[in-house]
Every structure is written in structure tokens, then in C-alpha cells.
Amino acid sequence: NISMRNADPEYLVAITSYGSSVAGWYTCLAANTAGSVYMDFSVTVGVPPIIETHPSNLFVDFYESSAAVAYMHCTVSGIPTPVVTWFKDGVKLTTTTSGDRISA
Numbered sequence: 001n002i003s004m005r006n007a008d009p010e011y012l013v014a015i016t017s018y019g020s021s022v023a024g025w026y027t028c029l030a031a032n033t034a035g036s037v038y039m040d041f042s043v044t045v046g047v048p049p050i051i052e053t054h055p056s057n058l059f060v061d062f063y064e065s066s067a068a069v070a071y072m073h074c075t076v077s078g079i080p081t082p083v084v085t086w087f088k089d090g091v092k093l094t095t096t097t098s099g100d101r102i103s104a
Helices: none
Strands: 002-007 010-015 026-033 036-044 046-051 074-081
Touching: none
Parallel strands: none
Antiparallel strands: 002 010, 026 036, 046 074
């Protein structure tokens, strides 16, 4: 919800609920017979990270196929865009310089 309060000489817009619908540009315009002046405000609303798809538990039998690959997908969203970090047994996973292997 957005409301306005006018108490000359202070005029304000109050944002009382937070969601993406309040994000945008707001302009304060003051005008009289001598002219006008304005100031723009940019409002960005942060949205906490959400995991939209949860990784499933996997069982991969690497002994049956030397070409077996296990993929775990984790789709996230948020504003600003979240930074995703993977861990294995509490240890942060890092990629090698080639970017195709991980190490803990």
C-alpha cells in the first residue's frame, strides 16, 4: 500500500507494504506560478532468495558405467540475484581453472 501525507512544507509518500509492485520511479513535483522543480526517486524492492526447485537425493552406480554423470539442479530466484554456493559435507565446493571439475 502507498499513501501520501501532506503537512506543508513536508510532503511524503509512505510505502506500508513491501512487494515488487511498489518498485519503480517516483517523482516529487513542486509547481507554482513562478515555475516548477522536481526530484526523482528510484525504489528497488529486495526479495529474499527462494529455492524454486530442490535437489533430489541421488544414487549413482559409477561401477556400472564409466560414463555415468550425476546432476543436481538447484533453481533459485531473488532480487538482487542470489549468489549460489555449493557445499559437500559442510565444505565449500570450488571449480578448477578449466571449470569442469570440482574439489572440496
